[in-house]
Amino acid sequence: MSTAIVVGGGIGGLSAAIGLKRAGWQVTVLERSEESRPAGAGLTLAPNAVRALDWLGVGARLRSRGMSQGAAGLRAASGRWLLRVDLGELHSRFGASGYLLHRADVHALLTDSLHLDDVHAGHQVTRVDPKTATVTCQPATGGSRTMAADLVIAADGLHSPLRTQLFPQHPGPAYAGYLTWRGVVPADARAAIGLGDTVTESWGRGQRFGIVPLLDGRVYWFATLSAPPGSHTTEGIEGVARRFRQWHDPIPRLLAATPPEALLRHDIYSLETPLPSYVSGRVVLLGDAAHALTPDLGQGACQALEDAATLGGLAAQHGDVESVVDAYDRARRERTQRLVRASAQHGRIAQWSHPVAAAIRNSLVRLTSPSRYLRTVSETLSWSPDPAWPAPESR
Ligand SMILES: Cc1cc2nc3c(=O)[nH]c(=O)nc-3n(C[C@H](O)[C@H](O)[C@H](O)COP(=O)(O)OP(=O)(O)OC[C@H]3O[C@@H](n4cnc5c(N)ncnc54)[C@H](O)[C@@H]3O)c2cc1C
Numbered sequence: 001m002s003t004a005i006v007v008g009g010g011i012g013g014l015s016a017a018i019g020l021k022r023a024g025w026q027v028t029v030l031e032r033s034e035e036s037r038p039a040g041a042g043l044t045l046a047p048n049a050v051r052a053l054d055w056l057g058v059g060a061r062l063r064s065r066g067m068s069q070g071a072a073g074l075r076a077a078s079g080r081w082l083l084r085v086d087l088g089e090l091h092s093r094f095g096a097s098g099y100l101l102h103r104a105d106v107h108a109l110l111t112d113s114l115h116l117d118d119v120h121a122g123h124q125v126t127r128v129d130p131k132t133a134t135v136t137c138q139p140a141t142g143g144s145r146t147m148a149a150d151l152v153i154a155a156d157g158l159h160s161p162l163r164t165q166l167f168p169q170h171p172g173p174a175y176a177g178y179l180t181w182r183g184v185v186p187a188d189a190r191a192a193i194g195l196g197d198t199v200t201e202s203w204g205r206g207q208r209f210g211i212v213p214l215l216d217g218r219v220y221w222f223a224t225l226s227a228p229p230g231s232h233t234t235e236g237i238e239g240v241a242r243r244f245r246q247w248h249d250p251i252p253r254l255l256a257a258t259p260p261e262a263l264l265r266h267d268i269y270s271l272e273t274p275l276p277s278y279v280s281g282r283v284v285l286l287g288d289a290a291h292a293l294t295p296d297l298g299q300g301a302c303q304a305l306e307d308a309a310t311l312g313g314l315a316a317q318h319g320d321v322e323s324v325v326d327a328y329d330r331a332r333r334e335r336t337q338r339l340v341r342a343s344a345q346h347g348r349i350a351q352w353s354h355p356v357a358a359a360i361r362n363s364l365v366r367l368t369s370p371s372r373y374l375r376t377v378s379e380t381l382s383w384s385p386d387p388a389w390p391a392p393e394s395r
Pocket of ligand 1: 007008009010011012013030031032033042043044045123124125126155156157158160161180182266286287288289293294295298299300301302303304
């Protein structure tokens with residue numbers, strides 16, 4: 001039986017472990033954090049991610065939570081609609097809906113598909129030897145451990161220490177020029193506000209605000225601001241509310257209903273300089289470690305899920321590790337690096353702050369028909385597992 005060590009227990013690492021286990025491999029996940037529930041707010045899972053989850057055997061549990069419904073679209077800060085599509089359209093066009101969940105729920109869907117012994121929390125990996133697929137880690141309980149396998153999966157996120165070790169010439173992630181605040185409004189406050197199912201992103205000048213009603217009744221929101229990295233670190237929910245007080249309803253009411261302790265703030269980075277390969281010896285990079293995207297297309301976790309299904313599918317198809325990693329690099333690099341560029345470009349335009357440029361941008365979006373918009377995202381959302389991968393149930 002082939003063996004793998006997955007470094008990182010985020011969405012990428014957990015889903016990679018599920019994919020390889022479905023291919024019959026024995027897998028150990030090493031996660032540095034001792035906390036099994038991740039911090040975070042909402043997460044949108046697009047139809048391509050849902051099909052990846054289907055291949056991973058998690059799709060049915062996702063669907064049992066219901067389907068996200070309603071409209072989705074772009075608005076101006078005044079509330080005027082710029083573009084509107086129906087979420088049901090996604091289902092009819094791409095054969096799967098989009099899902100709007102709390103990140104912790106996505107995490108739970110994945111951990112429920114693994115055994116407790118598969119994931120070792122509180123294990124920080126400090127070194128990997130790509131020739132021998134050996135990792136050195138420091139358990140939180142003390143000491144140092146060395147473990148070896150046939151393959152190591154570096155799923156250690158945006159600031160991946162393993163990427164730095166394996167590709168020392170790579171400059172690392174680049175700042176995208178803006179920061180985000182995120183929050184979650186409780187279900188009773190959503191009911192009091194009278195907010196329905198509509199998912200929106202509203203564009204101002206150097207600022208955006210997104211509203212994502214979650215399947216469980218809560219509301220996830222995100223706000224952006226063009227600013228230098230590391231700025232506004234002490235700004236609380238009142239400060240954020242002041243920045244958006246003139247924006248359309250229900251933005252000020254959502255901010256007023258956000259528990260202050262639920263506020264998250266992050267500078268946005270992406271892996272603007274592409275890696276020359278997602279493979280180094282017997283190590284593959286996956287998820288943000290390989291191709292961190294800005295959140296502008298809502299595709300970072302979706303691409304990590306595609307990576308994981310691909311790795312599992314190829315492991316099921318090929319007998320030897322070398323063929324698996326070569327095929328993985330060929331299957332994933334071009335698509336994900338194209339999306340990294342597209343996402344950064346989308347973010348730059350959406351953050352435009354010059355009044356004339358922002359007005360022209362909004363007018364152009366208003367001229368875009370919903371069907372034209374759906375055609376532009378079709379290539380991203382219609383990804384499917386390769387029919388050549390043996391279906392898990394047939395093995
Ligand atoms: C504001 C924001 C909003 C987003 N919204 C969306 C969205 O709506 N939809 C979407 O698809 N994507 C979204 N994304 C992107 C998405 O969050 C990421 O692409 C995704 O979480 C990447 O998963 P990952 O497992 O690769 O990395 P991570 O989630 O970062 O996981 C990496 C894991 O590795 C662990 N680790 C790191 N170093 C070590 C080590 N040395 N040893 C052991 N463990 C280690 C970390 O503790 C962590 O648990 C968003 C991102 C941001 C910033």
